[in-house]
Amino acid sequence: MLQIEIDGKAVEVEHGSTIIEAADKLGIPIPRFCYHKKLSVAANCRMCLVQVEKFAKPLPACATPVSDGMKIFTRSEAAVDAQKSVMEFLLINHPLDCPICDQGGECELQDIAVGYGASKTRYTEEKRVVLNKNIGPLVATDMTRCIQCTRCVRFLKEVGGMMELGLINRGEHAEITAYVDKSVDSELSGNIIDLCPVGALTSKPFRYTARPWELARRPTISAHDALGSQLEMHVKNNRVLRTIPREKESINECWISDRDRFAYEGLNSDERLTVPMIRRGDQWVETDWQSALEFASSRIKDAVAREGGNALGVLVSPNSTMEEGFLAKKIARELGCGNVDHRLRRSDFRLDGHFQGTPWMGCNIPDVQDMDRVLIIGSNLRNEHPLLTHRLRQAVRLNAAEISVVNALEDDPLMRVAFKNTCSPDDTINFLLQLLKAMSGLQRLSLCLPPTLNGLLEDVVVSNNAQAMAESLAGHGKDYDLVNPRSAVFLGNMAQQHPRYSEMYSLAEAISALCGATFGVLSEAANRVGLDLARVLPSSGALNARTMLEQPRSAYLLVNVEPEVDCHNAQLVNQALAAAGCVVAMTAYKSSALREADVLLPVTPYTESSGTFMSMEGRVQSFTAVAKPLGEARPGWKVLRVLGNLLGLSGFEYDSSEQVKNEIFGGEKPSRVVWNRLNNNLRELTEVNAKVRTESLQRVGEVPLYESDAIVRRAPSLQKMAAKKPVVAAMNAKLLAQLGLQDGELVKVSQGNGSVRLAAKCDDRVADYCVRVPICAQTAALGDLYGEIQVERAA
Amino acid sequence: MANEVCFRTLDLPNPASLETYRSIGGYETLKRIVTEKVPATEIINQVKISGLRGRGGAGFPTGLKWSFMPRYYDGEKYLVCNSDEGEPGTFKDRDIIRYNPHQVIEGMAIAAYTMGVRTGYNYIHGEIWAEYQIFERALEEARAAGFLGENLFGTNFSFNLFAHHGYGAYICGEETALIESIEGKKGQPRFKPPFPASYGVFGKPTNVNNTESYASIPYIMQHGGQAFQDLGVPNSGGTKIFSVSGHVEKPGNFEIGMGTPFPDLLALAGGVWKGRKLKAVIPGGSSTAVVPADMMMQCTMDYDSISKVGKSSLGAGSVIVMDESTDMVKALSRLSYFYYEESCGQCTPCREGTGWLWRVVRRIAEGKGRPEDLELLTDVSNNISGRTICALGDAAATPVISFIKHFRPEFEYYIEHGRSMLAA
């Protein structure tokens, strides 16, 4: 610790801190523009100049490390003189168009100018004008306002992983711009809006819609991935007009992904369902709640009366709240039905009954940043977990972590990947076996493999790549902490959706056990972990999300589900729903995907309801509504409560979602329950079939970044971003040649009894024998996300 | 007593060739040092004794700078020669490369040996292409002759030297901008500290010296530090190349001993042209303060005199001579335009201030000056000075402050009458 003095206050500060860090800790304000605690130091704005004893010139507080005995003056005449002169320079070329600037009222330049600016300018020469840049649908530019602090440049390079903006030209001609004819495509790009201290970068969807002081600011949580980012939604006239991050160091720090930032547009979509609807023949007719609910309950009752509880199937979207999921399950159980599931995009349920607890991430979010060695299996990282990927990126950038990736797609995670194996999901099993064998052969790992696995490994031939990856994971190389290995093995969404997930899981668990790594699942959706914990799962022997469709039920209850885009097999779900006598859909949107439903109950999106999500690290976060329900839409938990009542079931007398939550956690503190239940261990190993290999072409049915859930699918600006990447059937050059196809040629892609026409695209990031066809409305005629697929020249 | 150090080959036929350089004992010093394994401390000591101060403008003692390089460092270190000469008035490094490139190479090789460096770069200004080619040719010759490359003279000392040409930005002469540029980035100065000796090229310890500084080393190590010191005066050892330009009969480079009286240098350059009277001199390149004639005539050409008597600095020894017909307002306007154009633009006071200064001076020169302008110019200059990332900010402020200080009436006349005093 060093002894220093700031403005006469004696304080102790840590070795290596800068003056600004020391002052910030003490709450002594130093004006700044370029400095940002999460970015590298540029020291270019010079606003933070302070006086330091024994130095003739003022020093930038952001870039000057403290030394023992240093005496710093932030408000002395010399300091204030320097600060004021910098403020004057910043303002001479600034347009001062505050009345028409979207940043007005929340502008750092405006705020600091109040304290340091002069009321009258001494500058009478011509002012600089800088042309605006079109950098895409999300961020608007007014470049004349830019003060060249380069926060945006540093953010995109250091946090986003790609330098999509830069400062070109010299002197007064210096300007921030993107590459020629390029937009900013980072999935974290919206953060530069928050970072820009002036109105040069503002939100395109939000601009000109409101002044900051007209907005009510309400806290909420992200519903678009499992990170649980803390958000603040800004509401005017009961409409959410924008979303910004709430700072939460241990979750999202001060960032959020573009998906979290701009999804709110989907809340205001014209497709919102605001009145209940009942199908009469081919017609949808509007009705009142009473009739709709009576219709729904009587149909369900009839089916159950006829065939027993097993007549019913309950599918809950993994983005539903714990309360919604729990009540849906409770209704089912009370009706004697065990067919409840939220794992709609899964296809392998062989692990059911083998888990010791609820599978989760296996560590806390900030831990990821401190990892030395990480193996990621089956994840298209930036699509699935945009912000978590940045934590991994920092591990690589700041700690030289070695990342290994095993996946069927080789999309660039915008960080250095030390080892990778791009192979079809089947080959992934084989590769993981190689990895396991290589690792068990490493000297320092004395642990023994379970005999079941040992037998399997006999015929496995270890490739050089697997050997190198195993050594990396086991911590070979310098400076590795052998006692407390900071290593992890994570399974991504693509692994979870694959028909051989159980095998991948077993092998990944064994690998992590051998090298002492943290083992975890990077969960899909906002609340997969929470719904698992609330046991929104099939009861023993009952049907799961897949078998419920393979063995069609007479009645279905859908909670927040858009069947053909939310499930593993669009064909299968459509067929099952078409055959059912009754489909009750609780939905926030009118959706063509719900054409087989019989009654549509308008429930609110999570922002108009209270509820609870649980993130992949097991953090339980409850929230309240940020806006009142639109039209006659009602919170899902209330609808389920009434449905329970109408079905004549007992135990549905809830007054608040809090009571439901209490019941879920058995009246205990959620954190207590959570820590007892989170557990990734299997009771026993499941069967691994080393030899099974499919010879046919395999579909890799990724979920695109902006297809994750119903709200995102209706956010126009995000959809404009998505539209930059047209839906294609992508395969590598080798496969394209083998099929005799040309890049760009129209092909017929078929699965089961459905097909779609798409352009074939040469994409060498796709593994051999794999065809990358995403899931979205355009491909909803197809079947399994992962499975056999045929591709032929379109006739 | 001229052309004794850097211009030793100037009057010989084919001065830039290896053959000519070897005819005056070139590379013998390097060979002796390397094969006899002269200790680094001994070399640094001689350079300290020589009184050699950095010829790039700041005049930092070279021996001291070399001692900052970490001796025992596990990894690559770099040596950089700054031949990016781009300041108005400077043109000496160009002639050193044109006429005596091998002496720069030998000087760098000795420096590399001393600081334990294996790789060096000479960053050559983008607008002197012919000299760049001469230097490349010299490198080829030196490599072929075994003066550059691996295991020189059969020892384990290796030194690989490369030429790198810039694109003519003045700011790339600032050593950390130059380093960024070598790394392939935009030439923008870095915030210091850390200094290049700890964080230079690719983040590795790096020593940066000017062309003339390196070219002085073979002489120092051949004849001893004291011999070099004796060529000059105390605190300003050796000879110095003065680049005399402007209103003189014979502009050019003159390598003479430090401490030579200014009138003697002026005489070497043929005196003020057309028999006119001397008005003022910028003694060290456009970033140094202008000195009125009477003060300048009292100066000797060394660091102390120019600073104490001339209230300016020796800079890179780029002497810009102005005769009585010079319009100081227009002259300043041109200089201010230079700094406005060449500011890298990253830090606020320089980016915004250089444009402000130029526009106000230009306005005065256009006859649209206002009484408060001189106060404003001085104030804005002071607000830039000492508050920027690199010294370009100070370089832009110094001419403005000194021109107004010494020639205030001329500025006031412009403001009052809308035209030059000289035309009256």
Ligand SMILES: Cc1cc2nc3c(=O)[nH]c(=O)nc-3n(C[C@H](O)[C@H](O)[C@H](O)COP(=O)(O)O)c2cc1C
């Ligand atoms: C704006 C600016 C331009 C500079 N240009 C040059 C130059 O062209 N050549 C040079 O040797 N040094 C130049 N310098 C000085 C260098 O930063 C550095 O001090 C010098 O190369 C060190 O070498 P020396 O110690 O041998 O003088 C410049 C400095 C500034 C601030």
Ligand code: SF4
């Ligand atoms: S002083 Fe000027 S040239 Fe130097 S870093 Fe700042 S803006 Fe760039």
Ligand code: FES
């Ligand atoms: S905040 Fe320190 S220079 Fe910008």
